[in-house]
Amino acid sequence: MxxxxxxxxxxxxxxxxxxxxxxxxxxxxxxxxxxxxxxxxGERIPxxxxxxxxxxxxxxxIVQEVxxxxxxxxxxxxxxxxxxxxxxxxxxxxxxxxxRAVCVGGGIGTAVTFPIGAALKEAGNEVISIIxxxxxxxxxxxxxxxxxxxELLVTTDDGSYGHHGFVTDVLKNLLDDKKKPVDIVIxxxxxxxxxxxxxxxxxxxxxxxxxxxxxxxDGTGMCGACRVTIAGEVKFVCVDGPEFDAHDTDFDxxxxxxxxxxxxxxxxxxxxxxxxxxxxxxxxxxxxx
Amino acid sequence: xxxxxxIRERMKIPKQPMGEQEPMERIKNFYExxxxxxxxxxxxxxxxxxxxxxxxxxxxxxxxIDIPYFIRLIEEGKFIEAARxxxxxxxxxxxxxxxxxxxxxxxxxxxxxKKGEPVAIGRLEKFAADYEREHGEVTIPNIPKWTGKKVxxxxxGPAGLTAAGDLVKMGHRVTVFEALHTPGGVLMYGIPEFxxxxxxxxxxxxxLRKMGVDIQCNSVVGKLDTIDELLSEDYDAVFVxxxxxxxYFMNIPGENLVGVYSANxxxxxxxxxxxxQFPEYDTPVLKxxxxxxxxxxxxxxxxxxTALRLCPxxxxxxxxxxxEELPAREEEIHHGEEEGLVFRLLHNPIKFTGxxxxxxxxxxxxxxxxxxxxxxxxxxxxxxxxxxxxxxxDVAILSIGNGANPLIxxxxxxxxxxxWGNITIDQDTGRTSKKGVFAGGDIVRGGSTVILxxxxxxxxxxxxxxxxKTGQW
Ligand SMILES: Cc1cc2nc3c(=O)[nH]c(=O)nc-3n(C[C@H](O)[C@H](O)[C@H](O)COP(=O)(O)OP(=O)(O)OC[C@H]3O[C@@H](n4cnc5c(N)ncnc54)[C@H](O)[C@@H]3O)c2cc1C
Ligand code: SF4
Ligand code: FES
Numbered sequence: 001m002x003x004x005x006x007x008x009x010x011x012x013x014x015x016x017x018x019x020x021x022x023x024x025x026x027x028x029x030x031x032x033x034x035x036x037x038x039x040x041x042g043e044r045i046p047x048x049x050x051x052x053x054x055x056x057x058x059x060x061x062i063v064q065e066v067x068x069x070x071x072x073x074x075x076x077x078x079x080x081x082x083x084x085x086x087x088x089x090x091x092x093x094x095x096x097x098x099x100r101a102v103c104v105g106g107g108i109g110t111a112v113t114f115p116i117g118a119a120l121k122e123a124g125n126e127v128i129s130i131i132x133x134x135x136x137x138x139x140x141x142x143x144x145x146x147x148x149x150x151e152l153l154v155t156t157d158d159g160s161y162g163h164h165g166f167v168t169d170v171l172k173n174l175l176d177d178k179k180k181p182v183d184i185v186i187x188x189x190x191x192x193x194x195x196x197x198x199x200x201x202x203x204x205x206x207x208x209x210x211x212x213x214x215x216x217x218d219g220t221g222m223c224g225a226c227r228v229t230i231a232g233e234v235k236f237v238c239v240d241g242p243e244f245d246a247h248d249t250d251f252d253x254x255x256x257x258x259x260x261x262x263x264x265x266x267x268x269x270x271x272x273x274x275x276x277x278x279x280x281x282x283x284x285x286x287x288x289x
Numbered sequence: 290x291x292x293x294x295x296i297r298e299r300m301k302i303p304k305q306p307m308g309e310q311e312p313m314e315r316i317k318n319f320y321e322x323x324x325x326x327x328x329x330x331x332x333x334x335x336x337x338x339x340x341x342x343x344x345x346x347x348x349x350x351x352x353x354i355d356i357p358y359f360i361r362l363i364e365e366g367k368f369i370e371a372a373r374x375x376x377x378x379x380x381x382x383x384x385x386x387x388x389x390x391x392x393x394x395x396x397x398x399x400x401x402x403k404k405g406e407p408v409a410i411g412r413l414e415k416f417a418a419d420y421e422r423e424h425g426e427v428t429i430p431n432i433p434k435w436t437g438k439k440v441x442x443x444x445x446g447p448a449g450l451t452a453a454g455d456l457v458k459m460g461h462r463v464t465v466f467e468a469l470h471t472p473g474g475v476l477m478y479g480i481p482e483f484x485x486x487x488x489x490x491x492x493x494x495x496x497l498r499k500m501g502v503d504i505q506c507n508s509v510v511g512k513l514d515t516i517d518e519l520l521s522e523d524y525d526a527v528f529v530x531x532x533x534x535x536x537y538f539m540n541i542p543g544e545n546l547v548g549v550y551s552a553n554x555x556x557x558x559x560x561x562x563x564x565x566q567f568p569e570y571d572t573p574v575l576k577x578x579x580x581x582x583x584x585x586x587x588x589x590x591x592x593x594x595t596a597l598r599l600c601p602x603x604x605x606x607x608x609x610x611x612x613e614e615l616p617a618r619e620e621e622i623h624h625g626e627e628e629g630l631v632f633r634l635l636h637n638p639i640k641f642t643g644x645x646x647x648x649x650x651x652x653x654x655x656x657x658x659x660x661x662x663x664x665x666x667x668x669x670x671x672x673x674x675x676x677x678x679x680x681x682x683d684v685a686i687l688s689i690g691n692g693a694n695p696l697i698x699x700x701x702x703x704x705x706x707x708x709w710g711n712i713t714i715d716q717d718t719g720r721t722s723k724k725g726v727f728a729g730g731d732i733v734r735g736g737s738t739v740i741l742x743x744x745x746x747x748x749x750x751x752x753x754x755x756x757x758k759t760g761q762w
Contacts, residue, residue: 023513037470043562043571044470068571084470086507217562217572220468220509221694222478222534223554227545234538234545239695253545256647260547264573 001081005058010140011133013065014108015074016050022057024049024087030119031093031112031211031243034059035219037084038072045069046216046238049088050111050141059087062111062140067265089219090242093209097124099183102174103149104167104197105131106189110141112211113188118148120186126150128182130170132189136161167193168200175204182206187246191258195251202247210246212237214257229253296339304406305334312627316597319482319565322624323412328368331416335364337401338408346395346410352744354378356395356410363413372421375414380454380743381447383422383489386415388480389740390618422492429499433460438757441466441524443510443697446474448530448730448742450494453502455750456528461757462501464524466508468696471561474532475731476739478561479553479588481595487560511700516726526725526753529704529712530746533731535692539583543641544687548575548649552584552592552688559595577684580604581652583638584688585614586736590621592686593630601684605631607638609657609670635659635670639677641685652680691736704728711735719749724762727753 006018024034033048051060065074076082093116101120105113110131121127127148132155133139139154139161146152153170154162163170167189175182185208187197194210201208214226214237221239228237231248235241291299308324309315315322326334338360346356354375362371375382391397391411399407421427438461442449445467453463471477473490498504510516516527536551538544555574558564562572576599582592585608596604606625608615611634615622626632633654640653656676659668693710705713705722712721712728719727729745731737756762 023508027513041563041570084507086468086470086509088512089509217554217557218469218478220534220696222536223557224536224538224551225554227538229545234540253647257545257547259646260575261573264567264575267568 001083002085003081004076004078005056007076007078010062011138013074014062014138014140015065016060016062017073017076018053018056018058018060019082019085020057021059021085021087024085025052025054025057025059028052028059028088029092030095030115032088032090033219033242034061034085034087035089035216036061036073036082038069039083042072042083043069044084044217044219046089046213046219048112048211048242050114062108064108068269071269086219089238091240093119093186093243095119095123098207099125100180101125101127102171102182102185103127103129103145104171104185104187104189104193105129105141105145106167106187106193107133107138108140109187109189109193109211110145113186114141114144114148116186116188116211117145121148121150128174129153130155130167130174132156132162132167132193134158166196168196171197172200175201175206184209185246186211186243191251191255194246194249198246198249198251208246209243210249211242212244212249212254213242214254215260228257291340299336299339300401300404302333302337304337304409305330305412307409307412312629315483316628317600319598321486322483325419326412326416328366328420331363331368331413332366334409334413335360338364339401341400345398345400346408349395349398351394351738351740352378352747354395354414359417360408360410360413363417368417368420369424369426371417372426375417379740380451381493381739382414383418384447384476384485384493385740385743386411386413386418387485387489390738392619394740422489427492427496429496430458432457432501435462436460436757438462438525439464439523440753440757441510441519441527443516443527443529444468444474444531444730444732445472445494445504445506446530446532446730446742447476447739448532448732448746449474449528450497451743451746452528452530452729452750452753453504454497454500455747456753457497457500457502459750459754461754462503464503464505466510466513467504467506468509469561470506472504472506474530478557479591481556481560481591483594483598484591509696511696515700516697516704516723517701520725525757526727528719528746528749528753529697529721529726529728529732530730530742531694531697531732533691533711533734533736534694536687537690537692538687539638539689541638541640543643543649546641546643546649547647548577548643548683549641549685549687550575552582552588552686553691555592555686556588556595559599565599574599575684577601577682578603579682580684580686581607581633581638581680581682582686582688583607584690585610586616586688586690587618587621588736589686589688590617590625592688594621594625594628596684596686597628597630603631604629605633605680607633607636607652607654607680609635609637610667611635611659614667633680637670637672638685642679649683649685650681652682652685654678654680691731693732693735697732701726709735717748718752719745720752720762725756
């Protein structure tokens with residue numbers, strides 16, 4: 001049993017949890033993730049470790065309510081427990097002093113860019129961060145990202161805050177600045193965003209990494225649920241990744257595979273909502289309570 | 290011991306049939322297929338054994354169980370004693386009685402089998418172990434005083450659990466580190482409920498815990514502590530039983546379409562995560578209308594029979610050789626046939642095709658014929674030119690074998706492995722190339738059997754004990 005020591009709402013439907021897991025906190029490095037199982041009936045869901053506190057023995061994860069499992073987690077509070085937490089899984093981000101590094105975080109993907117940005121900064125990089133969301137209310141970790149970046153750029157799709165537009169618009173401007181060449185781009189966010197980033201950087205031949213988020217089961221290389229195609233070769237994200245060269249990644253395939261259980265998830269979420277006595281799956285008032 | 294006249298009498302007793310669920314009934318549920326012997330049947334079957342002086346069956350048993358002895362105890366109605374006798378050499382008789390390929394081991398060489406059907410040794414083993422468990426007669430042995438030594442076991446499969454049980458009985462402290470949320474390895478995530486009810490595995494694990502084995506789930510060695518860290522921090526020796534858990538794919542087009550599973554994934558979803566009870570359990574699985582399982586081993590048979598129980602229209606096995614070469618156990622093939630599995634023998638897939646949503650819709654196959662024998666002595670399958678055809682199917686399950694799990698190797702490169710990534714050991718002692726580290730089971734053998742994994746673990750436990758006593762490597 002793993003105790004939740006702190007819960008914080010970061011944005012609409014987005015929560016941050018601190019979970020007591022001292023041995024994971026001691027070992028984890030930027031880019032790694034954990035797999036949680038909420039209870040005996042629960043599925044195993046991967047979540048990136050956004051931060052850790054070795055002294056307190058806690059790890060930080062950030063979740064967005066999208067389906068039954070994340071709704072269940074979001075409903076928990078400090079003092080509640082999670083049945084299983086296993087990690088740290090995956091390969092840590094390869095950190096070195098690249099020079100000028102751009103971290104792109106879209107939506108809740110910013111939770112992953114934060115530890116990577118922090119590690120890059122510590123390794124001596126000049127860190128430019130671009131974080132974006134659909135609208136101002138959904139933006140997360142702005143202050144945290146600012147604290148690890150030399151420069152922070154914010155975008156919203158609807159223009160309610162920061163630059164009106166997509167992270168890729170701002171990224172393109174940075175790449176066009178011939179005087180300050182970009183050495184590496186690390187993108188984490190919804191798959192279409194990462195695909196778009198890869199397309200923007202490709203003509204500039206700037207090394208671009210993406211942190212992939214496929215469906216997983218065991219997270220130890222045993223099942224192959226998490227397989228993706230990288231430069232024509234099959235890789236298991238849980239053991240070979242989660243970061244891969246974005247220019248080599250078959251994002252279309254990843255999008256398709258992530259929709260594998262689209263129908264089943266809908267059933268599950270409706271079932272959950274039904275048992276919660278709610279009318280629909282995304283009843284705002286209830287989920288905020 | 291038994292006079293010739295009586296031997297003749299005994300040889301007239303027919304093999305006791307085992308009651309089982311009717312095929313059309315059982316494909317609608319996940320309950321165990323055979324019911325098991327009644328006490329009377331067990332005694333009658335035990336009477337078929339002629340108590341050979343030089344029992345061939347014992348030589349056929351990979352761990353050398355004293356088979357005539359335990360059978361005699363059953364004949365005498367001493368069921369509990371029979372179970373204890375079994376446990377002297379086999380820590381998991383309820384498991385082995387169900388999943389061992391007895392027809393290739395003890396029963397293959399049983400003298401009675403020369404003329405008729407061999408003694409049903411496996412069924413008797415299952416009977417005794419079940420009797421003991423169901424009658425609450427499982428007793429915890431006396432554990433000797435602590436030797437002051439600690440052993441770490443990596444992996445909670447049959448190899449790891451056996452090593453842990455043996456070592457704790459020798460007075461060492463043992464911690465098992467298991468990556469998944471439940472110990473049991475393949476017994477929990479791979480072998481289906483209808484062949485090995487999970488409550489049996491759970492009760493074996495419970496027994497180990499009662500003996501004092503500390504089992505830490507959710508602990509991936511190499512990601513939390515490495516083997517070096519285990520050895521330098523707390524432990525005097527390490528046993529690695531991390532299994533062969535890396536599924537192979539075929540490297541043919543369309544393999545990543547939605548609906549194409551590895552057998553490991555499909556079975557894990559259904560067995561470990563209980564997807565057959567979705568949405569009561571949260572993990573989904575695609576049940577499919579037309580399911581094709583590729584491969585012909587036990588895992589393929591398990592995947593196919595599991596798929597059948599999710600009630601699609603058709604489940605077929607696609608295998609590139611003929612029925613004769615099917616590596617699965619005869620009993621499994623027979624059960625599969627009874628349940629309506631379709632066998633597409635001498636077939637091989639060459640491509641998976643899908644729709645615009647990236648979902649599997651069909652497999653392109655070729656037909657094969659058998660040519661000259663290859664290195665393994667089996668006749669090599671050859672493609673028949675122009676035999677391509679399309680098989681409609683929306684779920685495909687690949688069951689073409691597993692490689693070694695690379696997690697240990699990544700962080701302990703000083704443990705020598707062969708070209709397939711399997712750890713190399715000294716056969717007699719289970720020692721690896723790294724001081725203080727022993728290994729056994731599928732991580733050493735590649736895909737193998739429960740009983741061989743247990744045999745490895747027992748040998749390794751004995752030499753770990755010796756190493757801990759003498760300090761000599
Ligand atoms: C579907 C299927 C059906 C089978 N049917 C039969 C049968 O009928 N009869 C038979 O005799 N054999 C059968 N087998 C084979 C048999 O199950 C295996 O040979 C046996 O389980 C091997 O035991 P093991 O302990 O070596 O490995 P496993 O059972 O694979 O256990 C290894 C354990 O180690 C854990 N692990 C791996 N890496 C780490 C790590 N780094 N840290 C911590 N833990 C780790 C894994 O999670 C796993 O739980 C079958 C196999 C499959 C897949
Ligand atoms: S070989 Fe057969 S008859 Fe002889 S002891 Fe073994 S089980 Fe009994
Ligand atoms: S999640 Fe099973 S292999 Fe990656």
